Amino acid sequence: MKLLRYGEHGLEKPGILDGQGQIRDLSGIVGELAGETLGRESLSRLKALDVGTLPLVEGSPRLGAPIGLVPKFLGIGxxxxxxxxxxxxxxxxxxxxxxxxxxxxxxxxxxILAPKDFQRMDFEVELAVVIGSRARNVAVENALDYVAGYCIGNDVSERSLQKGGPGEWIKAKSHDSFGPLGPWLVTTDEIPDPQNLDLTLDLNGERMQTGNTATMIFTVAELVSYISTYMTLVPGDVITTGTPPGVGMARKPRVFLKPGDELVLKVAGLGEQHAKVVALD
Structure with missing residues (x-):
């Protein structure tokens, strides 16, 4: 399934894509794509729906992040x-x-909002993992059972803050709009092997990043297991799992985001993101 949230910011409704790629309204079935709705039993009930009977959403509404409540947003460096x-x-x-x-x-x-004093904004296409069930001290071999699905993430970062000293990463990576997710949450039945997904990022039509999750040092299962030994993961938690080569700070010459730039991010089976960098007054 491809689950999504559509509508104006703060007023999003849950939806699902039908076989023709059209949005169907799920708000009569679930109140929000969050919490227990992301659990295995709930997702099984949604999968059993006759999607064609759900109300069709007309036009091309804005898409919000596909998870309505993200208790923890974690990244892997x-x-x-x-x-x-x-x-x-x-x-x-x-x-x-x-x-x-x-x-x-x-x-x-x-x-993507660009404050005036941010001069080294960078891009990072990533596979994002969404937790579906409470996970604490889970074994690697069982870790994927706790995953609801996957989506595209862009770990936007202001490198001048990230390199500013110990503990500065959260400031560098947390400005409003620095965590685009979506377009949809693809459930695990459609992504049987998260370690074989192509990722790309284009900036103004030029390919910047190309990679495959097969080259991850730590697999999705290993990450979920490892993190769950230090903190309990709960439904809706998001883990962005790292980025392939080609980021702006590592290029020669360096390439950083500026107002007017346009980004296209793709991960196989997970759709595309299209974002424009806008100056923040």
Whole structure:
């Protein structure tokens, strides 16, 4: 299934894509795509629906992030071997886990806001994992059972803050609009192997990033298991799993985002994001 949320910011309704790629309204079935709705039993009930009988949503409404409530927004640093190498950093021995403020979550096509004092804004296409069931101390071999599905994430970062000293990552990665998710949440039955997905990012029509989740240092299952030993993961938690090579700070010359730039992000089976960078007054 491809689950989504549509409508104006703060007024989004739950929806689902039908076989023709049209949005069907789910608001008569579930109140929100969050919490227990993301659990296995709930998703099984949604999968059993005759989607064609649901109300058709006319036009092309704005899409919000596909999860209505994100209790924790976690990221993984340097999780692609070739990305770690391009930054000149050592290959991590254990996952590097950081947090993004949940207030940075935005829709897949919403503008990315550029404050005047941010001069080194960077892009990172990532596979985002959405937790569906409470997970604490889970084994690697069972970890994917706790996943509701996957979506595209863009871990937008202001590098001047990230490199400003210990503990600065959350400031660098949490400005409003720095966490686009979507366009939809694709359930695990449609993504049987999260370790074989192509990722790309284009900036103003030029390919910047190309990668495949097969080159991740730590797999999705390993990440879920590892994080669950340090904190309980709950439904709606999002983990962005690292980015392939080609980020702006590692290019020669460096390439950073500026107002007017347009981004297209793709992950196989998960759709596309289209975003424009807009100056924040």
């Amino acid at each position: 340097l999780n692609y071997r070739d990305h770690a190498e391009e930054t000149g950093m050592p290959i991590p021995e254990v996952p590097i886990v950081f947090a993004k403020a949940t207030s940075c979550v935005s829709g897949p096509d919403d503008p």
